Every structure is written in C-alpha cells, then in structure tokens.
Amino acid sequence: MTATAVRVDSAPAAAVKRRRRSLGWLAVVPLLAFTALAFGLPALAMLDGAFTAKDPATGATSYTTGNLTASLQGAYLTALLGSVKLSAVSAALGVLLGLPLAQAVVTSRFRALREAVLTASGVLANFGGVPLAFAFVATLGNAGVLTRHLGLADQGWDLYSFWGLVIVYLYFLIPLMVLTITPALEGLRTQWREAAQNNGATPVQYWRHVALPVLLPSLLGGLVLLFGSAFAAYATAAAMVGSSIPLVTLQIADAISGNVLVGQENVALALSLDMVLVAGLVMAVYLPLQRRSARWLA
Structure with a gap:
C-alpha cells in the first residue's frame, strides 16, 4: 500500500518536472535562433568560400583545397x-x-x-x-x-x-x-x-x-x-x-x-x-x- 501510494504521488511530480524542462527549452529557442543567424551563417559562408575557387576566364566555381x-x-x-x-x-x-x-x-x-x-x-x-x-x-x-x-x-x-x-x-x-x-x-x-x-x-x-x-x-x-x-x-x-x-x-x-x-x-x-x-x-x-x-x- 505504501509503495503504491508513493508511485501514484510521484507521477504528477515527474510530469511537472518534464513540463518545466520543456518550457525551459522554449525560453532558450530565441537565443539559439539568434546564435545560428549571427554566428552559424557567417561560419558556413566562410567555410564555403575557403574551399571555393573561381575561374577568372569563365567565372565558374569549383571546390578545392588550394586556398x-x-x-x-x-x-x-x-x-x-x-x-x-x-x-x-x-x-x-x-x-x-x-x-x-x-x-x-x-x-x-x-x-x-x-x-x-x-x-x-x-x-x-x-x-x-x-x-x-x-x-x-x-x-x-x-x-x-x-x-x-x-x-x-x-x-x-x-x-x-x-x-x-x-x-x-x-x-x-x-x-x-x-x-x-x-x-x-x-x-x-x-x-x-x-x-x-x-x-x-x-x-x-x-x-x-x-x-x-x-x-x-x-x-x-x-x-x-x-x-x-x-x-x-x-x-x-x-x-x-x-x-x-x-x-x-x-x-x-x-x-x-x-x-x-x-x-x-x-x-x-x-x-x-x-x-x-x-x-x-x-x-x-x-x-x-x-x-x-x-x-x-x-
């Protein structure tokens, strides 16, 4: 009887804890989005340009490690x-x-x-x-x-x-x-x-x-x-x-x-x-x- 009562009482507490965690992640979403835009996009552009070469005659681009x-x-x-x-x-x-x-x-x-x-x-x-x-x-x-x-x-x-x-x-x-x-x-x-x-x-x-x-x-x-x-x-x-x-x-x-x-x-x-x-x-x-x-x- 006592063990069953403990399990029944702990279930709502666990649900509340999971709900708080999900709300905490939602609060972080704007910061993560700002970080992705402010740092992620420039980093991807830099990474792409570092491995890209442009042919001066035709203007065609290709990936290379020459840079x-x-x-x-x-x-x-x-x-x-x-x-x-x-x-x-x-x-x-x-x-x-x-x-x-x-x-x-x-x-x-x-x-x-x-x-x-x-x-x-x-x-x-x-x-x-x-x-x-x-x-x-x-x-x-x-x-x-x-x-x-x-x-x-x-x-x-x-x-x-x-x-x-x-x-x-x-x-x-x-x-x-x-x-x-x-x-x-x-x-x-x-x-x-x-x-x-x-x-x-x-x-x-x-x-x-x-x-x-x-x-x-x-x-x-x-x-x-x-x-x-x-x-x-x-x-x-x-x-x-x-x-x-x-x-x-x-x-x-x-x-x-x-x-x-x-x-x-x-x-x-x-x-x-x-x-x-x-x-x-x-x-x-x-x-x-x-x-x-x-x-x-x-």
Whole structure:
C-alpha cells in the first residue's frame, strides 16, 4: 500500500518536472535562433568560400583545397606565426603582471580602492582600437611627449616594433587578467593559509605548494583567454604598425581589399578559417581548465 501510494504521488511530480524542462527549452529557442543567424551563417559562408575557387576566364566555381594550401605558405604562414608569437608573449606577460596586481587588489583593506581598480580594469580591458593606438603614438611614438622628454629615441626605443606592440597590447590584457583571476583569488580559503602557517610554512612555501597548484587551472585559463584576445586584435595593430609587422589579421584585410593581389578574397577566408581553428584549439584547452578550477574553488 505504501509503495503504491508513493508511485501514484510521484507521477504528477515527474510530469511537472518534464513540463518545466520543456518550457525551459522554449525560453532558450530565441537565443539559439539568434546564435545560428549571427554566428552559424557567417561560419558556413566562410567555410564555403575557403574551399571555393573561381575561374577568372569563365567565372565558374569549383571546390578545392588550394586556398588553404596558399594560406599556410609564404607570407601568409609568416603572418600566422607572427600573430601566434605576439599573442603568446603578450598573454604570458599579462599573466605574470596581472596576478600580483589582482592579489594586491583582493588583499587590500580599502574597499573603495578595490572597487575603483576593478571598475577601471573593466573599462581598460575593452579600450582598444584606433583610440588606443593614437594614445600611445602621441605618448611614446617617434615624436611622442615622453619620447622627446626622456630622450627615448637616443636609447633605441621604437614603438613601431614587436616589443612596442606587446607593450600596447598589455594595456588591455593586464586589466583583463585582473578581472579573470580575481574571482579565483577570492576563492582561496583563509583556512588553507592558516593551516600552512600552523605547520611552519613560509608565505613562499604556501604559494608554491598550496595556492599556485589550486590557481594553476585558472592561470592557464587566463593565459588562454588573453591569447585569444590578442590573437583576434586588429584595429590597434593596423593603426600603429600597418604592414611592417606580419600579422594574420592584417593579411586578411589586405587580401580582402586587394592590396596584395586581386582576387585573393577566398584566401582571406582560408586565413579566417585558420584563425577559427586556432581559436577552437584554444577553447578546447580553456574549457576543461575552467571546469577543473571551478571544482577546487567552489
């Protein structure tokens, strides 16, 4: 009798749960439709164009892998490797400089200072493009204020170089790292530090054996996020260095506009596909790290 009653009572509850799930999926349908239109259609168009070749004489189109082959040769390959190098160096420096800054913010006793730094980081992380390039050119360019005042040109300083571009990228990558790693630092429990101190551990030993192993997934996730942000940046580099530094985003713009060779639009789409594949590899690394970090810091 009791078992039968339980089965009868649980049936309406199961029906209600299924109904709620179906209503939840209906609520997500507009977002899924928007995602399919905003991202799916351009992705399909890019994929189709990357494998399409047009005969200049007849105008006939055919599918080929020639565009992808061309995108991985010569100047295009150099630009792709240049973007990877620039993004990797900028991301690594952003992590190394952003971590101690975020730790100082988290441990600060002044709540107003903490909120001010986090607010400024949110603004600066999204400050890029031509305004950022102009600000650095006016400040540290060949005729910039600080360049002339400090005599940096006589010391070999050159903003329009690889390391100059790295410094410019750090302007928005460090604040992004602060925003990314601050929740993980706040998740470090004070009991862990107290337990380490009670067992005679120094602050260096605590960070080496306790804090950094716990933060490692978050640090690697931040590194991946910063890499992706730097890898996709275009306007800042285009306004600052033009084509003097080989970057894949600049090569795509040149191929689309015909500045290099006429009719290279499909090669530009192949380069875009290369960037998507690199970004996909980056996200494949980032998502497992994020889940692992969430388990430790929950």
